[in-house]
Amino acid sequence: MELSSIIAxxxxxxxxxxxxxxxxxxxxxxxxxxAGCVIFxxxxxxxIPTIGELNSLLRQANVNTSYFAVAFKALGxxxxxxxxxxxxxxxxxxxxxxxxxxxxxVMIVAISLPLLSGIIKVALSLVG
Numbered sequence: 639m640e641l642s643s644i645i646a647x648x649x650x651x652x653x654x655x656x657x658x659x660x661x662x663x664x665x666x667x668x669x670x671x672x673a674g675c676v677i678f679x680x681x682x683x684x685x686i687p688t689i690g691e692l693n694s695l696l697r698q699a700n701v702n703t704s705y706f707a708v709a710f711k712a713l714g715x716x717x718x719x720x721x722x723x724x725x726x727x728x729x730x731x732x733x734x735x736x737x738x739x740x741x742x743x744v745m746i747v748a749i750s751l752p753l754l755s756g757i758i759k760v761a762l763s764l765v766g
Contacts, residue, residue, distance in 0.1 A: 643680065644681065647676055648677060651669060654669055655673075667728060670728055671725055671728075674724070678717075689710060693706075704752075704753075705753060705756075708750060708752070708753045712746045715749070716742065718742070719741070719745075722738045723739050723742075726738055
């Protein structure tokens with residue numbers, strides 16, 4: 639992973655944000671959001687090939703990939719929710735950030751329901 643590039647973008651952005659916060663606070667927030675999007679994109683570019691490789695390994699092992707799809711979707715929701723929540727906190731909107739966190743948790747429960755249903759069916763078939 640190009641961790642050094644991500645760290646460089648983060649440190650340069652942090653210094654720029656500190657400078658802008660004194661003179662142009664509105665640009666500081668925009669810079670923080672832009673830097674976050676750039677870093678998020680850099681991470682995605684590194685993660686996508688890894689997910690493809692893991693998916694091909696799961697197919698070769700004849701493992702049901704639907705369970706892992708739910709896990710990856712949940713992970714994506716976690717990252718996006720955290721990103722949006724941090725932006726809200728940067729704006730000083732902690733209450734709104736809490737609501738974004740709650741929405742992410744509810745979405746994770748919603749996409750996990752089919753997985754939970756499958757687990758319950760397997761448990762019932764073992765019992766009965």
